[in-house]
Amino acid sequence: MMNDTKAVIAHGLTKRFGDFTAVNNIDFEVKRGEIFGFLGPNGSGKTTTIRMMLGLMKPTSGSIEVLGKHVDGDASKILPHVGYMSQRFSLYNDLTVLQNLNFYGAAYGIANSELKERINNALQMAGLEGREHARTRELSGGWRQRLALGAAILHRPEVLFLDEPTAGVDPLSRRAFWDLLYKFVAEGITVFVTTHYMDEAEHCHRLAFIQRGDIIAYGSPSEIKAQKMRGQVLEISASDAAQTVKVLRAAQIPLEEVELYGSLVHVVAPDVKKHQRAIERELRRARIRVHQLSIIEPSLEDVFISSMKA
Ligand SMILES: Nc1ncnc2c1ncn2[C@@H]1O[C@H](COP(=O)(O)OP(=O)(O)OP(=O)(O)O)[C@@H](O)[C@H]1O
Ligand SMILES: [Mg+2]
Structure with a gap:
């Protein structure tokens, strides 16, 4: 046909x-x-x-x-x-x-x-x-x-x-x-x-x-x-990226993923904006200076990596 x-x-x-x-x-x-x-x-x-x-x-x-x-x-x-x-x-x-x-x-x-x-x-x-x-x-x-x-x-x-x-x-x-x-x-x-x-x-x-x-x-x-992305990505530029990852992983905030991308930190969670205040508070307490913090579009690479883990 x-x-x-x-x-x-x-x-x-x-x-x-x-x-x-x-x-x-x-x-x-x-x-x-x-x-x-x-x-x-x-x-x-x-x-x-x-x-x-x-x-x-x-x-x-x-x-x-x-x-x-x-x-x-x-x-x-x-x-x-x-x-x-x-x-x-x-x-x-x-x-x-x-x-x-x-x-x-x-x-x-x-x-x-x-x-x-x-x-x-x-x-x-x-x-x-x-x-x-x-x-x-x-x-x-x-x-x-x-x-x-x-x-x-x-x-x-x-x-x-x-x-x-x-x-x-x-x-x-x-x-x-x-x-x-x-x-x-x-x-x-x-x-x-x-x-x-x-x-x-x-x-x-x-x-x-x-x-x-x-x-x-x-x-x-x-x-x-x-379809695949379970949450939004919050990108953080801060004075100490590695320390930011450590602090956020240990924090009592329901985040799905905290990863280092070069000198930036990506935080993934459903409706991540809701946690922005709490994230800023944790970083301030750890004396980390936040230069910028914004919601970004995930790359397909982010998506594949997160679906391969599943
Ligand atoms: N003729 C064959 N007999 C037995 N197993 C085979 C045969 N051809 C392929 N396979 C197996 O089937 C699977 C898929 O192979 P295939 O060559 O389609 O993968 P691919 O995605 O093209 O990989 P690559 O990126 O390495 O080219 C592999 O595990 C391979 O070993
Ligand atoms: Mg092949």
């Missing part, structure tokens, strides 16, 4: 290896034209889920629909319409950038008459212009990543599946890579991207957080914050 607004629909998706469950009965949908993030620590089931989406692995149970087609372990149905960048991007190190793209173009069956234009387009979109003749082995991690991405979009896929594309890449290149993904989305491509960097969650339109095969949070960053 065609579904014009959904790029991916997973329903009860499960994968077992023997009696070990790698992906446990998960449901999610990816809308067309969004960046959907699949976040989770090592071994949580990200690659296994991607493999099932691409038809490279058959689910033990449940179903997966990509671009309106039931995949069910059959890659041939969808591969012409999707791009895939695997976790260890497979490039030929002894070839140049251009030779790699030519190779992938031929592998995708792109006609010679079109290949040159497609390659130029990929070089431009991936920001690789001027590096056509560089040997792949001489490229830094960030450039190799862009080349792998260029290869994955040569055949103009509707959906891109990227498996940890930013792993091991420096922060500046990671930032530039996300800018590229926004460019793709502006051109109408849907992006499904896995990562174990929690700070990348905020860049996604919507996301699922997977832990040991289970989805433990799902939605847009603000939806997830609203």
Whole structure:
């Protein structure tokens, strides 16, 4: 059945290896034209889920629909319409950038008459212009990543599946890579991207957080914050942050969490404002000077850490 607004629909998706469950009965949908993030620590089931989406692995149970087609372990149905960048991007190190793209173009069956234009387009979109003749082995991690991405979009896929594309890449290149993904989305491509960097969650339109095969949070960053955060965050800047943590942990105030964030202290509690006076009183008694005290929006990282503890 065609579904014009959904790029991916997973329903009860499960994968077992023997009696070990790698992906446990998960449901999610990816809308067309969004960046959907699949976040989770090592071994949580990200690659296994991607493999099932691409038809490279058959689910033990449940179903997966990509671009309106039931995949069910059959890659041939969808591969012409999707791009895939695997976790260890497979490039030929002894070839140049251009030779790699030519190779992938031929592998995708792109006609010679079109290949040159497609390659130029990929070089431009991936920001690789001027590096056509560089040997792949001489490229830094960030450039190799862009080349792998260029290869994955040569055949103009509707959906891109990227498996940890930013792993091991420096922060500046990671930032530039996300800018590229926004460019793709502006051109109408849907992006499904896995990562174990929690700070990348905020860049996604919507996301699922997977832990040991289970989805433990799902939605847009603000939806997830609203669902998962048990309280508000009060941020305190004081003369002695470490001492502030000690004093507040020992205080007779019903606070859920008191944590040090660099030189600032985060206090989490439902309706934390109610305790502001008591907090100030405790700190004054301990001779700690408070410079600033304000309610802040929690980061998704705060949220994940607090839901993983639970
Ligand atoms: N073919 C297999 N046979 C047995 N166990 C497997 C197989 N493939 C994966 N697993 C196990 O399933 C779990 C999920 O693996 P998966 O590769 O999907 O995790 P991941 O989230 O991609 O991890 P990483 O961040 O390390 O890439 C792991 O415990 C892994 O050891
Ligand atoms: Mg993986």
